[in-house]
Amino acid sequence: MNIAAMLKMTIAMALFGSIGFFTVNTGIPAEELVFVRCICATLFLGGMWLFTGGYKAEQFSRKEVVKTIICGVFLVLNWVFLFKAFEEMSISVAISIYNLAPIFVLILGSLLLKEKMSVSAVFAVIVCFLGSVLIIGMEQFTSISAIINSGFAWAILSAICYAMTMFVGKGITQLSAYALTFIQTTVGIIMLLPFIDFGVFHGLTGWNWFYILGTGLIHTGFVYYLFFDSLRNLPTIIVSALVFVDPVVAILLDILILDFRPTIWQTLGIVLIFGGIIYTLVKPSKQALD
Incomplete structure (x- = not known):
């Protein structure tokens, strides 16, 4: 068993679990928050993709790129609807x-x-x-x-x-995880741009910006890096088990910090x-x- 990969996956899932706590403290609506998240993820994971040289080994096919774009649409809608549910x-x-x-x-x-x-x-x-x-x-x-x-x-x-x-x-089997997410979050930026009210970013506090950027850089950039980096080194049954760290952390934070009973x-x-x-x-x- 790859202990380092298990630790990375556990940290990734635990951080994923705190996204709801961050979301309710950002002070901005779901659409704008997902927009920022897509920008941060595109820059962070795109940078990692270039830095590691992974882009050189990519095998792009029209069929997979189209599927990835469709996935991107559903992924972004998934984020928007989840954040609306948190509201x-x-x-x-x-x-x-x-x-x-x-x-x-x-x-x-x-x-x-x-x-x-x-x-x-x-x-x-x-x-x-x-x-x-x-x-x-x-x-x-x-x-x-x-x-x-x-x-x-x-x-x-x-x-x-x-x-x-x-x-x-x-x-989708040929594209790397970095290429996959880079395309999906780029799709998100394009999708959401016409609907963004930039006025909601005025008057935000320092803590609001901490939670906004944390949602983008930590929960989307850093967490996805840990997730993808560990995923290839773990068997499916271990990944399936560790995925439940996410909701456990979310529920514990909701009960201990946000006083949900x-x-x-x-x-x-x-x-x-x-x-x-x-x-x-x-x-x-x-x-x-x-």
Whole structure:
């Protein structure tokens, strides 16, 4: 086992987990924050791509570049919707729903690729759905406006867009992780530029700028560097396990620093969601061993 790679991945996931705490302290809307994030990531990872000389070995194909651009659209929408969810609901609830992405990948595979869903997969989907209902509360599902105002719609959309990013990205094999992210964040800059209100950046405090730049440089630049650098040196099962460091840190920060106090039903909902996701990830491994 590569201990250095495990440590890098753990640090990356822990830092990812603090993004919600940073986001709610930036003082700017989701679109503008994602715009800054894309700029920082493009400069940081683009610089690393050039510095390491990785660009010299790239094999660009039209098909993969088009897929990467499509992934970029979904990735940026995923960020915008997640940050909008943070504006409307607690970080713990938003992160729990956001992590339903693997379940949506299962559903997309069944609908678009005609992949047959196993009984265990259907069971996981039902468990995660029940968890979502419990964590939000039945009263939030009485009308469309109630769902939107609760932030549930934004969180679900972020999970769906993240699932689409993973789903479309499966076919990208030649481009390096740096090239992939560089193209995606450049797409984000172009996408968001027409909608940015630069007036929101006026009157911000030093701490606002600390959290804004931290979200861009730390959570997007540095974290993605650690993530990609360690990913190639770790088996899939270890990566799948370490990914859960992200929501654990997010929920702990929400409870310890932002004073979020989940109800019994919300706690049960969180347990059901992550239980269903873990079951989905672990079950195939057990079947493979059999």
